[in-house]
Amino acid sequence: MTKTRSTPHTTATERVYRAIRRNILEGVYDGEQFLREEGLAREFQISRTPIREALRRLVSEGWLEQIPHRGARVVEWTRDDADEVFELRSILESHAVRRAATRMQPSEIARLRHLVDAMESLSSAQQSESREDIATLNDQFHQTILESAGSPRLQRLVNAIVQAPMTTRSFHRYNASEMARSMTQHREILQAIEAGDPVWAAAVMRSHILAARPAHHRSDAPLAESSHH
Structure with missing residues (x-):
């Protein structure tokens, strides 16, 4: 695949995005589980900004759903x-x-x-x-x-x-x-x-x-x- 220039920040966001998505696919994160920025920041040992951007992307793609006043939850498909x-x-x-x-x-x-x-x-x-x-x-x-x-x-x-x-x-x-x-x-x-x-x-x-x-x-x-x- 062609490599593209990216800043350390965008690289971090992409890395976290892929890791969270893989964890959802492999069942590490259960359906209807809430994913908190602070918890993910500790898990991936990274600042909350790339975590926030990765979560926003996952919500837009249908992996997560944004629940008002509660945060992002893993979508469970029946x-x-x-x-x-x-x-x-x-x-x-x-x-x-x-x-x-x-x-x-x-x-x-x-x-x-x-x-x-x-x-x-x-x-x-x-x-x-x-x-x-x-x-x-x-x-x-x-x-x-x-x-x-x-x-x-x-x-x-x-x-x-x-x-x-x-x-x-x-x-x-x-x-x-x-x-x-x-x-x-x-x-x-x-x-x-x-x-x-x-x-x-x-x-x-x-x-x-x-x-x-x-x-x-x-x-x-x-x-x-x-x-x-």
């Missing part, structure tokens, strides 16, 4: 929550790629090809950092398709329901065969778009999104069975 999000994504993003397949410009197709190549090259690595990088590239892949659909309304709807933890948690829990299947589906979505075939593209997109659901549900600590809390 099985019903996850099922609903995956089903909505499968419907909306299938529609998005159906539109994008006949509208995408050559430069956008080239970007998709680059993202697919990059994900495939990372998928053989077993480090959790590689999984996080794949999740970031995956988000860019889906966002490129969404933007190419040419529907600001559809884009707003998808962005309103897609939470970063849903995708990242799925990749974090994939076994080797699930990762290989995901890479194959990305490649097939790209091929369908290159062929200008909206029906093919939509069918693969729906399968791709729904196939991630079992991995998201799989955890050492099962998701709650109840509905919204």
Whole structure:
């Protein structure tokens, strides 16, 4: 990955952000647990300013929720929550790629090809950092398709329901065969778009999104069975 210049302050914020996110993924921080600035500052032996900025970013991405007068709390997703999000994504993003397949410009197709190549090259690595990088590239892949659909309304709807933890948690829990299947589906979505075939593209997109659901549900600590809390 290309290195970018950063100040010690931004480096500290990024380091804390990644550490907290990894702890949420691995269950170190429980669902509905409050994360306090002072406690995290002691844990990471760092000032509260980068902690505060990391927490703000995690709230904006859906990892944490800000509770008035109480602080930031780890979001707990129930099985019903996850099922609903995956089903909505499968419907909306299938529609998005159906539109994008006949509208995408050559430069956008080239970007998709680059993202697919990059994900495939990372998928053989077993480090959790590689999984996080794949999740970031995956988000860019889906966002490129969404933007190419040419529907600001559809884009707003998808962005309103897609939470970063849903995708990242799925990749974090994939076994080797699930990762290989995901890479194959990305490649097939790209091929369908290159062929200008909206029906093919939509069918693969729906399968791709729904196939991630079992991995998201799989955890050492099962998701709650109840509905919204």
